[in-house]
Amino acid sequence: MVRITPVxxxxxxxxxxxxxxxxxxxxxxxxxxxxxxxxxxxxxxGHDIIYGSRQPQRADVQALVAKTEGNATAMLPAEAAAxxxxxxxxxxxxxxxxxxxxxxDLSGKxxxxxxNAVRINAAGMREMDVQTSTAQMIQDWAPNARVVKAxxxxxxxxxxxxxxxxxxxxxxxxxxxxGAKAVIASLVTGIGxxxxxxxxxxxxxxxxxxxxxxxxxxxMGTPFNYYFRPVPQN
Ligand SMILES: NC(=O)c1ccc[n+]([C@@H]2O[C@H](COP(=O)([O-])OP(=O)(O)OC[C@H]3O[C@@H](n4cnc5c(N)ncnc54)[C@H](OP(=O)(O)O)[C@@H]3O)[C@@H](O)[C@H]2O)c1
Numbered sequence: 001m002v003r004i005t006p007v008x009x010x011x012x013x014x015x016x017x018x019x020x021x022x023x024x025x026x027x028x029x030x031x032x033x034x035x036x037x038x039x040x041x042x043x044x045x046g047h048d049i050i051y052g053s054r055q056p057q058r059a060d061v062q063a064l065v066a067k068t069e070g071n072a073t074a075m076l077p078a079e080a081a082a083x084x085x086x087x088x089x090x091x092x093x094x095x096x097x098x099x100x101x102x103x104x105d106l107s108g109k110x111x112x113x114x115x116n117a118v119r120i121n122a123a124g125m126r127e128m129d130v131q132t133s134t135a136q137m138i139q140d141w142a143p144n145a146r147v148v149k150a151x152x153x154x155x156x157x158x159x160x161x162x163x164x165x166x167x168x169x170x171x172x173x174x175x176x177x178x179g180a181k182a183v184i185a186s187l188v189t190g191i192g193x194x195x196x197x198x199x200x201x202x203x204x205x206x207x208x209x210x211x212x213x214x215x216x217x218x219x220m221g222t223p224f225n226y227y228f229r230p231v232p233q234n
Contacts, residue, residue, distance in 0.1 A: 004173075004185045004195045023070070027052050027084035029077050029099060031061050033156035034114050035090035041159065041191040043069040052080030052103075078104050086183065087145075088112045093134055100141055107144035110180045112187075113204070114151035116211045126215045128208060135174065135204035146180035148173055149204040150188060150195075153211050153226055162192035170194040170228040172210065174203035196228055 028039040029052040039049045048071045053061045056074035065072045074080075081087050081103040091099045093115045100106075115134035118126050130137060135149040150173040151159060158165050171193045175181050181197055188195040198207060210226065217224055 004182075004189075004197050023048055024086060025050060025084045026086045026088060027077075027080035028088045028090055029080065029103070030088075030090035030092075031064055031074070032090065032092075034151070034159070035088065036064050037156040037159040038088060038090065038114075038151065039064065039072070040068045042187060043072060045187065045190045046070065048072070050075060050080040050083055052077030078102055081106065081109070084109070086110045086112060088114070089138065090114060093117045093129075096134065096138070097141060100138060106142040109145050110177075110183055111138060111142060111145045111147045112151070112184055113138050113147055113149050116152050116208055118212065118215070125219065126212045128205075128212055130208075133201070133204035133208050135208075136201050139176070139201050146175065146177035147201060148175035148177075148180050148184040149201070149207050150184050152208060153214060158225065159191075165225045167225075168194055168227050169225045170196055172196050172198045172203075172207045172226070174198045174201055174207055176200050194228070 023046050025048045026042050027050045028035045031051050031053045039051060043049045049068050051061060051064060051074040053074050055061060056076060061074050065074050077099060087109050089096060089100060089111055096115055113135045117129040117134050119129040121127050135147050139147040150171055153172060154169055158169060162169060171188045173181055173184055173195055185195045214224065
């Protein structure tokens with residue numbers, strides 16, 4: 001587990017040639033809770049947001065475009081993905097495979113995966129509904145893309161307003177490509193969260209399990225957000 005500091009992010013971004021201060025084009029596929037939270041936040045960092053919607057002219061999609069800063073627009077999902085270097089897969093998990101496979105060639109693109117695959121068991125509690133992880137499955141469906149797990153362990157209202165958590169919130173990330181993780185880490189920290197790198201894509205299984213226990217704790221009346229206090233370095 002690696003706590004990613006701003007210095008480390010800058011060093012990794014320099015290696016990849018990506019500059020957190022430059023405007024990138026980010027396709028946000030899905031205009032619901034997560035897409036509607038992350039799109040406007042990422043636009044605050046100066047990035048251009050293209051919402052990928054099945055109905056880009058719908059009134060609620062156009063309202064989301066209007067509340068997003070900069071050169072925001074909405075178009076069909078495949079058009080949005082083709083124009084972007086970063087693709088946020090913010091559809092419901094049961095729709096993700098069809099949605100992803102409709103996006104065309106994703107080779108080299110960074111895919112941000114905030115998904116959770118959740119089923120409710122006989123006791124009314126959440127369980128993971130995939131064997132590996134949504135991130136691993138997305139990586140398998142798009143083997144030449146650079147998938148990064150992030151933003152699945154907190155609620156969309158907190159993404160939209162980190163101050164509503166009443167204190168710092170840590171977002172764990174995982175993925176196979178260090179440069180892609182540095183880019184996503186810069187987005188995470190840029191909008192007000194702490195970030196910890198949990199390792200390669202296999203770690204996404206545990207990160208998705210974190211959402212299960214967080215959700216179940218909420219069901220049992222003890223809701224929390226994740227904050228990892230660093231061990232003091234002597
Ligand atoms: N809600 C949360 O607080 C939260 C927090 C962390 C993670 N997550 C995870 O994030 C994912 C998204 O959750 P959400 O709450 O944002 O879902 P949501 O509000 O239902 O939004 C999903 C969006 O996906 C789009 N969509 C649906 N079917 C599609 C398809 N076949 N192709 C392309 N787009 C399609 C729709 O946008 P258009 O109609 O515009 O196409 C829809 O608004 C889920 O896996 C969820 O578990 C949710």
